[in-house]
Amino acid sequence: IFGVPLQDSIRYANVAISLINDEGHSYIYGYVPIVVAKCGVFLKEKATETEGIFRLAGSEKRIKELKVAFDSPDRFGKGLDWTGYTVHDAANILRRYFNQLPEPIIPLDFYNRFRDPLRNHQAQAVGAIEAQSPSVGEFNPDAAIHAYQQLITELPPLNRQLLLYILDLLAVFASKADQNKMTTANLAAIFQPGILSHPQHDMAPSEYRLSQDVLIFLIENQDSFL
Template identity: 30%
Template sequence: MFCALLSAPQVHTFRGPHWCEYCANFMWGLIAQGVRCSDCGLNVHKQCSKHVPNDCQPDLKRIKKVYCCDLTTLVKAHNTQRPMVVDICIREIEARGLKSEGIYRVSGFTEHIEDVKMAFDRDGEKADISANIYPDINIITGALKLYFRDLPIPVITYDTYSKFIEAAKISNADERLEAVHEVLMLLPPAHYETLRYLMIHLKKVTMNEKDNLMNAENLGIVFGPTLMRPPEDSTLTTLHDMRYQKQIVQILIENEDVLF
């Protein structure tokens, strides 16, 4: 994702002679000669940045952490369909936590969740989150929820947020489902795939409701504000939209086989 060049241009000062990697012409001046992509390291004139496609391949060496990193950038850098932290956490939860009472609702110790976060940021896919290190599965569920909360652009993106909320307000169930499906198609590929994978997992959680006491509505309450946030930082909007956020996630879980 060309976040530095196209979304939020960052002027860069280059030391020594530098040539634009788009037009191959010299960058004049002593300071602020051009801009650099924070993902792949491409260096271009400020004017040339407007013509560079928004599909660069991020350089893994430039990805300093897993948490708080743009979802699409992380996926492209690792050349995966979904963020590996999502895959690793879900595998661990499904291996030993599906029957755990209050799964996702019960919180693990904050400091241990932070430890998991640091392990992923430091070790990537080699992070050890096994029962030997973290016997409490609520630490792993907490780390997964924290990953989603820390995303600079939520899984359900700011661009699609209002469309999902409007879809949730439709009274007719069939029309509501169709509207939700249409908005899903607007999500970027990495966001769509991450959401799809998570909903398949959460459906498995609900299939163990007899033991874990977590149905789709309960999970909607937990994951609504975790997966979607209004574009404007408004407490009033957030409070007003909470029931619709819950409803959207509930619909996604209950209808994952149809919607995805």
């Protein structure tokens, strides 16, 4: 499950995501890896007000145990009992899963297309942050949201479902930033490598600043993308 393409991990270890339609009926929207769903539910229940969640380290011994559990057939962690594990263990194993994906959640083919709507408009879109490129011209946030709505529909289905799941999860934690100190900027800095990155830009601060700003914008507007 760890370090293998998303399509492969979903084949062996998936959980259905259910949404509620306008009539109040539940329907299956898609599928995410078990490790993402199990960690997401646990963290939403136990950690939304935990200061430094996703930033503080867990126990390396317990994280290795969790990795073995989520990597082992044929349950792949589906029946995992969180007793004895902390929220920081869960947060770290979730980060590790994303960071070990062979390709980010937003595929490399989409990398620049996802960055273009905010290019030259970063400060206007998410506020001034060090290392941003200068703003040029007017910025229309509604047009940017529309552009991302279109881009998200074009993503491969499994990537789209996982992106929307993690954006929703991060928005939940950002909404409690007064308690957990994890603002959208902090969350974007942590999760950007596994969501929107390119190997050619690993050592270019202005490039990953743009990618982080895109992720901030996506988190802050995630309600517009479901």
